[in-house]
Amino acid sequence: MPRRDSTTKRRSTSTSSFGASGRSSHDSSAFYSRAFQPEIDASNVGEEHAAPEDVLDRIYAHASEDMHELPDGSVHLMVTSPPYNVGKEYDEDLTMEDYRSLLHRVLAETWRVTAPGGRVCVNVANLGRKPYIPLHAYVISDASEIGFQMRGEIIWDKGAGAGTSTAWGSWRSASNPTLRDTHEYILVFQKPHPKTGFGRKAPEGRENTIGRDDFLDSTKSVWHFSPQSAKRANHPAPFPVELPRRLIELYTFSGDVVLDPFVGTGATAIAATATGRRYVGYDTSAEYCATAEERIAESLKDT
Numbered sequence: 001m002p003r004r005d006s007t008t009k010r011r012s013t014s015t016s017s018f019g020a021s022g023r024s025s026h027d028s029s030a031f032y033s034r035a036f037q038p039e040i041d042a043s044n045v046g047e048e049h050a051a052p053e054d055v056l057d058r059i060y061a062h063a064s065e066d067m068h069e070l071p072d073g074s075v076h077l078m079v080t081s082p083p084y085n086v087g088k089e090y091d092e093d094l095t096m097e098d099y100r101s102l103l104h105r106v107l108a109e110t111w112r113v114t115a116p117g118g119r120v121c122v123n124v125a126n127l128g129r130k131p132y133i134p135l136h137a138y139v140i141s142d143a144s145e146i147g148f149q150m151r152g153e154i155i156w157d158k159g160a161g162a163g164t165s166t167a168w169g170s171w172r173s174a175s176n177p178t179l180r181d182t183h184e185y186i187l188v189f190q191k192p193h194p195k196t197g198f199g200r201k202a203p204e205g206r207e208n209t210i211g212r213d214d215f216l217d218s219t220k221s222v223w224h225f226s227p228q229s230a231k232r233a234n235h236p237a238p239f240p241v242e243l244p245r246r247l248i249e250l251y252t253f254s255g256d257v258v259l260d261p262f263v264g265t266g267a268t269a270i271a272a273t274a275t276g277r278r279y280v281g282y283d284t285s286a287e288y289c290a291t292a293e294e295r296i297a298e299s300l301k302d303t
């Protein structure tokens, strides 16, 4: 059989109604020009501005509804998990309206600081059982209303670490069985780019760092890894460093700026330094900010 080498031209595929295999060199233009694809409005995305050196690699102990340290358009990736308003020690007992308004204000401020083409990834779990409260749907609705374009939805399968709950409702009875969520969402959005729409070019001197296997794995929409122990991180709702690490490798170039507006114990900052990116974090709890600083310093000793 003749060997295919890098100079062999491949025939491009095109989208069929039920998807296709062999999608490299894929021509999807007909599919994406269909009427239900929204028009992308990039008229209000602003311009990219470099954040001053002295505001970077810092955790700020105040609310992220006002991130005045950051210039407009200075962040390339936001990764966060918002407070859940479920009675954790930092949660205020907000009404749903007030809670959504808090998230909306932080997302709107995130829009201001995000560079054109920058990505925004929100890790969120749904809440409640009677009824089930689809927080992820509210985040999608609010982020879209602000102007972010949705780029995907990752299901984080938390596996055995999350499967121990016995809150199944009525045991082996159709009376009132209840689903036990073993997953969370990572919702991926983008501030459109005025020239490319969705692409982002590497700025001078910055480069891709993601490896082949990581890329193949992280571009699938279901991710499998264990949750972070709350006790070990000294925080009631931490996410593991693996979560921001994957997003940072996938969506940023070396030297890019990564923001976490609800930074907690600093997992996003740790992942950013480990991958050669810059970080900025915000948290209203001075105690968590101190824990984050300690964990970041500790992680730097290991490198």
Ligand SMILES: C[S@@+](CC[C@H](N)C(=O)[O-])C[C@H]1O[C@@H](n2cnc3c(N)ncnc32)[C@H](O)[C@@H]1O
Residues within 6 Å of the ligand: 062, 063, 064, 065, 080, 081, 082, 083, 084, 090, 235, 237, 238, 239, 240, 261, 262, 263, 264, 265, 266, 267, 268, 282, 283, 284, 285, 288
């Ligand atoms: C779900 S936790 C984030 C945990 C983090 N991903 C980690 O791995 O440690 C949410 C955090 O948001 C903080 N927080 C609550 N309201 C805030 C606000 N308005 N601005 C900034 N931080 C806030 C809380 O103190 C809490 O640490």
